[in-house]
Amino acid sequence: MKSLLIIVIIFNAATTGMSQDSLVVKSIDEQVGKNYDRIDHADWHLTHDVVVNESGPAGTQLSYHYAGDILIRIVCSGYNKLGPWGKEYYPVDGELSFVYMTQEYFPDQVPPNTPLSWKKLPAHEYRVYLHKGKLIMVNPGTSSGMPDTLLKEFDALLTWKKK
Secondary structure (H helix, E strand, O other): OHHHHHHHHHHHHHHHHHHHHHHHHHHHHHHHHHHHHOOOEEEEEEEOOOOOOOOOOOOEEEEEEEEOOEEEEEEEEEEEOOEEEEEEEEEEOOEEEEEEEEEEOOHHHOOOOOOEOOOOOEEEEEEEEEEOOEEEEEEOOOOOOHHHHHHHHHHHHHHHHHO
């Protein structure tokens, strides 16, 4: 009977933790959506500075999107040897909470079994959810070191904008 009780407690703890993460992800999705709808202006830039890991010799296009004076999202895009790439950073209440990343491929660079994007082009897409600087979910898959890298990039983009 003790082992059954322990199994029930462990199962309950595991499912409770998963549902907490799901609630955080749902809350982030809702807040990002509401904030996105409030965007009223953007600043556009082109730089050869290496502002994110994907930045290459062709430069990086940056756009900072605001609702009034509140930063809603930062969009980075450019080209690397594989093809066009993009990264979107979404803060919620000043804290990085969601990052959407895409890597499309030139026809001669497409890896085997690459899925098609919403544009019907071969691409890898990632959605990363963070809460208080901690990784909540990466869809699809996981990547070690990703939260630290994304937080550093986000801080670097905020610093670059102030130059």
